[in-house]
Amino acid sequence: MSNIRDVAKVSGHSISTVSRVINNQGYVSAKTQQDIEDAMQSLNYQRNDMARALSLGKTSRVGIVLPYINHPYFQKLADSIISAAFAHNYQATLLQSNYNQDQEIYFLDMLKHHAFDGLIFTSRSISFDKIVEYQKFGPITCCENTFDYPISSAFTDRKDSFVQALKVLKNSGYTHIGMTVSRSENTSQSALLTTEAYREVFGEEINDQLLFRESRTMFDGITATAQFLNYDKKLQVIFSNGDEIAAGAMRQLQELHREDVEVIGQENLPIGFLMNFSTIDHRLEDIGEEAFNLLFKDEIIKKSIPSKFIRRGKLEDPTDYEDEIDEILN
Amino acid sequence: MSNIRDVAKVSGHSISTVSRVINNQGYVSAKTQQDIEDAMQSLNYQRNDMARALSLGKTSRVGIVLPYINHPYFQKLADSIISAAFAHNYQATLLQSNYNQDQEIYFLDMLKHHAFDGLIFTSRSISFDKIVEYQKFGPITCCENTFDYPISSAFTDRKDSFVQALKVLKNSGYTHIGMTVSRSENTSQSALLTTEAYREVFGEEINDQLLFRESRTMFDGITATAQFLNYDKKLQVIFSNGDEIAAGAMRQLQELHREDVEVIGQENLPIGFLMNFSTIDHRLEDIGEEAFNLLFKDEIIKKSIPSKFIRRGKLEDPTDYEDEIDEILN
DNA sequence: ATAACTTATCGAACCGGTTCTATATCAACA
DNA sequence: TGTTGATATAGAACCGGTTCGATAAGTTAT
DSSP states (O other), X not given: OOOHHHHHHHHTSOHHHHHHHHHTOSOOOHHHHHHHHHHHHHHTOOOOHHXXXXXXXXXXXXXXXXXXXXXXXXXXXXXXXXXXXXXXXXXXXXXEOTTOHHHHHHHHHHHHTTSOSEEEESSOSSOHHHHHHHGGGSOEEESSOOTTSSOEEEEOOXXXXXXXXXXHHHHTTOOXXXXXXXXXXXXXXXXXXXXXHHHHHHSSOOOGGGEEOSOOSHHHHHHHHHHHHHHOTTOOEXXXXXXXXXXXXXXXXXXXXXXXXXXXXXXXXXXXXXXXXXXXXXOHHHHHXXXXXXXXXXXXXXXXXXXXXEOOGGGOOOOOHHHHHHHHHO | XXXXXXXXXXXXXXXXXXXXXXXXXXXXXXXHHHHHHHHHHHHTOOOOHHHXXXXXXXXXXXXXXXXXXXXXXXXXXXXXXXXHHHHTTOEEEEEEOTTOHHHHHHHHHHHHTTSOSEEEESSOSSOHHXXXXXXXXXXXXXXXXXXXXXXXXXXOOHHHHHHHHHHHHHHTTOOOEEEEOOOTTOTTOHHHHHHHHHHHXXXXXXXXXXXXXXXXXHHHHHHHHHHHHHHOTTOOEEEOSSHHHHHHHHHHHHHTTOTTSEEEEESOOHXXXXXXXXXEEOOHHXXXXXXXXXXXXXXXXXXXXXXXXXXOGGGOOOOOHHHHHHHHHO
């Protein structure tokens, strides 16, 4: 494998001139250009991006930290980050943490070691303080509310969107509501926000029997549905923490011939359209794109993106079917 | 930012000795070790992985070329490659091609430019010859049959699995079958294999009205279903080219109250379980893992992985529910 | 006593780029 | 005719690691 020095030698020009030819930048005469191109050709020269990265102090790569790669929520978010990165000539690498703190710190160390130009946390288990501590090694943004911490972020106001959806339910006269929430120790506290929103709208704590914790997969949706119906035969709504959980709930309701129960999911995945349940669209496409764009801004910016309640089934709004299809396919 | 030379100077030892301490390898006395660690501490030294990569000639990264990031098939495949890579201390970067040949060549050029140690094609639009041409720049594997080309690969024998599934249908007395196939110009020719399998099992060409081409999303499943039923009211089976297409078909069948029609998907995604249709599991987890492992073998290896027909609905087999859940969740 | 190892360390070369500074030529301008 | 600015090129320093070869001291075996 030949390098820039070989090309310089063979072409009879200097290294810096060869560099200028490679980068097509600066003054080079037509003849010199030709000499050098001939030399590159005959030596079968290929530039080395590793050396380039070292010299420039820039990798053109960002890391995306996510707890689970095979989870629809994070897949959708990661997709939008990757697309935004690609549009700016950056490559993106997926880093699965399993919500393991050591693993997350390992990824932060990769930033410290210049393996990436920046890091995006879609979710995390470590504290914001830890992230702040690592900011001196490179830019970091989060896809969740970072409150008073000096960390750029793009996120939806989850509590607000929960309150809105619950108000729709309340106004429609629904009172028997079961809720599923994610891992309670999750630092993003979306579990906490869910119960807070319930309290705010209905003026009381949700009954513990109608709250299903640690919900993550469609099987949790199945289990939760069974639990709710076992406790309350008059159940009217299942408010779940994700479309895949909602899908599990839908299936279980069909199994038990309780299609009268309304289901609400989150994230607006295609399955919600297929199985015809309502969902809260947290605009992950926008969040991912923003999270990338904020990475290289000089100031700390926090961008709150409004979510959208998509009503289907009995809650259905008169909406344009074509629009909805476009929405789902992006 | 301090470097290894600074550490050497401050600690009063040589660069090579510092390097040995950093890598915890080779002879270093206890006192020297301490001196150097103190110096690293006081200088807040952090190693630079870019320089390391250049010096070692190894990036510890692989690229995964896939046409669409937000497609369940490729997501599942990419997940398994990323996991396998991570287990071997490699990072993986997703490279979306949109089946654009220039884009695919751009990714091959990245391999040439040492941006990756290897490249995995989950699917492609360029010819195998082009891939062979680039092998001199680094290892490349494919997730499809590479036939006589000297390219390592992990794949399922699709035609064989199609034949098997169709035989099950034939033996059960089904004859009115609609089929959806992917983009016809797809070099992986899975579209061609589908119609070949039909011919082999039923001894005749499939009726063109019962063949839906360019099928990719659940909306294609909806459209195809409408087309099939419009042509043949006695339709019994929809044999689709993916679970998301099958899901669209299921939804449309429900809409039209034609739940009597059986649907067969491919890939064994959770949605198949949720909506209760049969599917061909092409073992993407195994294919992805193998595709990574083959990357760094010295010889060309082609690994055919048997697929599995998962019967649900009217085709259901007595299977263990628990096992199935494990399967879906991995 | 000396050969043969093991342990410990250093210096220099190397990986392959980018970029700053210096130098030189030539044309245009006053 | 000297000054200025654009064009063209070279050389060296720099980015920050790894590693080979040389040297030397201490230990063990014969």
